[in-house]
Amino acid sequence: DTAVSQTPKYLVTQMGNDKSIKCEQNLGHDTMYWYKQDSKKFLKIMFSYNNKELIINETVPNRFSPKSPDKAHLNLHINSLELGDSAVYFCASSQKPRTSGLQETQYFGPGTRLLVL
Amino acid sequence: AQKVTQAQTEISVVEKEDVTLDCVYETRDTTYYLFWYKQPPSGELVFLIRRNSFDEQNEISGRYSWNFQKSTSSFNFTITASQVVDSAVYFCALGVLQGAQKLVFGQGTRLTINP
Secondary structure, eight states: OOSEEEEOSEEEEOTTOOEEEEEEEOSOOSEEEEEEEOTTOOEEEEEEEETTEEEEEOSOOTTEEEEEEETTEEEEEEOSOOGGGOEEEEEEEEOOOSSTTOOOOOEEOOOEEEEEO | OOEEEOOOSEEEEETTOOEEEOOEEEOOOSSOEEEEEEEOTTOOOEEEEEEETTOOOOEEETTEEEEEEGGGTEEEEEESSOOGGGOEEEEEEEEEEESEEEEEEOOOEEEEEEO
């Protein structure tokens, strides 16, 4: 009964390769996110999707392309991987706020640790 | 600009001590939310609490308590009678509405509880 799941958990690859990370949530949430955690543990949002529509793109290089086939899934595809892409990538989901100004809690997946060699 | 500062990079205490993790935030919004998340050594991010800017009541949940003070833009987290299992990195985050909501995280505080 995992709430937010990600695959794979670990990903080791060579520079220049293309890879994908998958995320699924079974919480019935409308909104999903990708965050990146760097080697210093700093967490920063990358993308946010609401019901398959891109809402936030936080100046991420266009080598990163999120795809949301349905509101329960948000995948992250990365082209031409670089050494600096090594990080932990977290998927999260939340309800869409029902009223203006309200914010919902984001629930995170277990993370995908990406190492680019 | 929205910003969260957790000035304590690392804290180490002996089991059963009380410990407070500081969080200071900056925002121009009048309505905002604050969150705390725990990241244990296993790596996942665990939600602990959400607080909106209109609710300054302190909250207690077992050994955990939170002190929210708008006057000082702080949202501090106290663990009473700490246990080894509390060892983790703790993140304070500010909820920002920018088309959709996003979390702006502090740098995290690594808490080590020694037996």
